[in-house]
Amino acid sequence: MARSRVLLVNPPIQDFTACDFWLRPYGMLRVAGRIQHACDLDVFDFLVSRTTDAWGRGRFPDEVVARPRAFQDIPRRFRRFGRPRDEFRQLLRSRRFDAVLVQTMMTYWYPGLREVIEDVRRFQPDAAIVLGGVYTTLLPSHARSLGAGLVVQGSDLAPLFRLLAIDAKDALPYWNGSLRQVGVMKLTEGCPFRCTYCAVPLTTPDFTSRPVSECLEEFRALARLGARDVAFYDDALLFNSGDCLAPFLRSVIGEKIGLSFHTPNALNARFISPEIAALMVRAGFASFFIGLENSAEEWQRRTGGKLSREEFREAVAVLRSAGARYICAYALIGHPDVELDEVEATMRFAHDQGARVLLSEFAPVPGTPDGGRCRQWADIEEPLSHNKTAFTIRRFGVQQVNRMKALCRQLNSQVPRGEQPC
Ligand code: B12
Numbered sequence: 001m002a003r004s005r006v007l008l009v010n011p012p013i014q015d016f017t018a019c020d021f022w023l024r025p026y027g028m029l030r031v032a033g034r035i036q037h038a039c040d041l042d043v044f045d046f047l048v049s050r051t052t053d054a055w056g057r058g059r060f061p062d063e064v065v066a067r068p069r070a071f072q073d074i075p076r077r078f079r080r081f082g083r084p085r086d087e088f089r090q091l092l093r094s095r096r097f098d099a100v101l102v103q104t105m106m107t108y109w110y111p112g113l114r115e116v117i118e119d120v121r122r123f124q125p126d127a128a129i130v131l132g133g134v135y136t137t138l139l140p141s142h143a144r145s146l147g148a149g150l151v152v153q154g155s156d157l158a159p160l161f162r163l164l165a166i167d168a169k170d171a172l173p174y175w176n177g178s179l180r181q182v183g184v185m186k187l188t189e190g191c192p193f194r195c196t197y198c199a200v201p202l203t204t205p206d207f208t209s210r211p212v213s214e215c216l217e218e219f220r221a222l223a224r225l226g227a228r229d230v231a232f233y234d235d236a237l238l239f240n241s242g243d244c245l246a247p248f249l250r251s252v253i254g255e256k257i258g259l260s261f262h263t264p265n266a267l268n269a270r271f272i273s274p275e276i277a278a279l280m281v282r283a284g285f286a287s288f289f290i291g292l293e294n295s296a297e298e299w300q301r302r303t304g305g306k307l308s309r310e311e312f313r314e315a316v317a318v319l320r321s322a323g324a325r326y327i328c329a330y331a332l333i334g335h336p337d338v339e340l341d342e343v344e345a346t347m348r349f350a351h352d353q354g355a356r357v358l359l360s361e362f363a364p365v366p367g368t369p370d371g372g373r374c375r376q377w378a379d380i381e382e383p384l385s386h387n388k389t390a391f392t393i394r395r396f397g398v399q400q401v402n403r404m405k406a407l408c409r410q411l412n413s414q415v416p417r418g419e420q421p422c
C-alpha cells in the first residue's frame with residue numbers, strides 16, 4: 001500500500017501580541033515522530049522568527065489586520081503573526097497531501113486555524129484535516145465547528161492512527177527544519193497541584209516522570225541536530241526531581257554537552273533545593289523563570305497553595321548562591337480575585353528579593369473554577385474572549401494596565417541584567 005503523504009502545519013497567530021518566547025510546536029512534532037516510519041512527512045511552520053537574540057528568542061513577521069468584532073472595545077492594534085498566507089497556498093498548489101495535521105495552542109488563537117482550514121479545503125478538498133493540541137483538548141466541540149475531519153482530544157492518538165491506517169511506533173520528535181537553534185523537551189507530564197486557574201488539572205491530571213534514558217536520547221538528538229538552547233515545557237519540572245531531572249542533569253554534565261537550558265513555563269520555587277539548584281546551574285540553566293503569580297498568602301491558599309512567600313524568598317537566595325544569574329518571577333495581572341494593589345505588592349516583593357519581574361496577563365481557561373468566575377468580563381463560551389490582553393484591559397482599563405507595565409519596567413531597570421542577552 002502507498003505511504004500516506006502527510007502535511008503538518010503550525011498555524012499563524014492572530015493576537016495583539018505574540019513573540020517567539022522559545023515557541024516550538026512540540027506536541028505536533030511528537031505526533032510526527034510517531035508516524036514518520038509509515039508516512040511521507042512535510043512540515044509547514046508559519047511561526048518562523050525574522051530575528052532572534054542570543055538565547056534563540058525572536059520576533060515573528062507580522063502585519064496589522066482588522067480587529068474582530070469581539071475586540072472592538074480594545075484600543076490596541078490587532079495583528080497576524082507568521083509567514084505570508086501565499087507561501088502556504090503555493091505549497092498546497094504544488095504538492096498533494098492525503099492528510100493535513102494542524103497543531104493548536106491557545107483557545108483564542110482559533111482564527112489562525114480557520115485560515116489554514118480554509119486554504120486546505122480550497123486547494124486540497126480531498127485531504128483529511130486533523131486538529132490536535134491544547135485548544136482541541138479544552139474545547140473539542142468548538143474545534144469541531146471549524147470544519148476539520150478529525151479533532152483529537154488529549155493524548156489519545158488512536159483515531160489518528162486509524163485514519164492513516166498505520167500502527168503507532170514510539171520514536172523521537174520529528175524536528176526536521178523546525179529546530180532553528182531552539183529545541184524543546186519535557187521530562188515529565190502533568191502536575192500534582194490543582195491550581196484553580198490552571199488547565200493542567202483538566203488536561204493531564206496525573207503526574208508522571210519519563211524514563212531518564214528516553215529523555216537523554218531525546219536530548220542527545222537535539223544536540224546532534226544543532227540545538228544551542230533547550231526550553232523545558234514541563235508543568236512541574238522540579239517535582240520528584242530525584243526520579244528524572246537530577247539523574248538527567250548528572251548525565252548532561254558528565255557528557256559535557258554545553259547547551260543552555262530555559263524554563264519559560266515557570267518553575268515551582270518550593271522544590272528548588274540547594275542540590276538541584278547547583279545541578280541546574282552546572283548543567284547550563286541560563287534563565288530561571290519562577291511562577292510566583294501573587295505574593296499574598298491568602299490568595300495562594302485559596303487557589304491551590306503552590307507557593308508561599310517564604311519559599312519564594314528562599315528559592316531566590318538558593319539560586320543566587322548556586323550561581324544563577326537570570327532569575328525572573330511571573331506576576332499575574334487580571335485574575336478575577338486580584339486587585340491592582342496586590343499586583344503591585346507582588347512585583348515589589350519579587351523585586352525586593354532581587355528577581356526580575358514579568359507581568360503575566362491572565363487568560364481565563366474554560367472548565368477551570370476561576371475561568372467560570374470571569375463571566376463579568378468575558379463571554380467564556382467565545383474563545384476569543386479568553387485573550388490575555390483583552391481580558392486584562394476589560395478587567396482594569398488601559399491606563400491602569402499601562403501603569404502596571406511601566407512600574408514593572410522601572411523595577412526591572414534597577415536589577416542587574418545578569419547574562420540576559422537582550
Ligand atoms: C509550553 C507552554 C507555553 C510556552 C509556549 C508554547 C507554544 N508553543 O506556544 C510559553 C511558556 C511561551 C507559554 C506562554 C503562554 N501560555 Co502557555 N502553555 C504551555 C504548556 C505548558 C504546554 C503546551 C505544549 O506545548 N505542550 C507540549 C505537548 C507535548 O503537549 P500537548 O500539546 O498536550 O500534546 C499532546 C496532545 O495535545 C496531542 N497533540 C498536540 N499537538 C497535536 C497536533 C496534532 C495534529 C495532533 C493530532 C495531536 C496533537 O498530542 C500530544 C501527545 O503527546 C500549556 C499547558 C499544558 N500542559 O498543556 C500552557 C498553556 C497552553 N498556556 C497557557 C497560557 C495562558 C499562556 C500565556 C497566555 C501565559 C501568559 N499569561 O502570558 C502565554 C501566551 C503566549 C503568547 N504568545 O501569547 C494556557 C492556555 C489558556 C488558553 N485559554 O488557551 C495553558 C493551557 C496553561 C495553563 N496552565 O492553563 N505557554
Ligand code: SF4
Nearest residue numbers: 191193194195198235
Ligand atoms: S502548579 Fe502550575 S502547572 Fe501545576 S496546577 Fe498549579 S499552575 Fe498549573
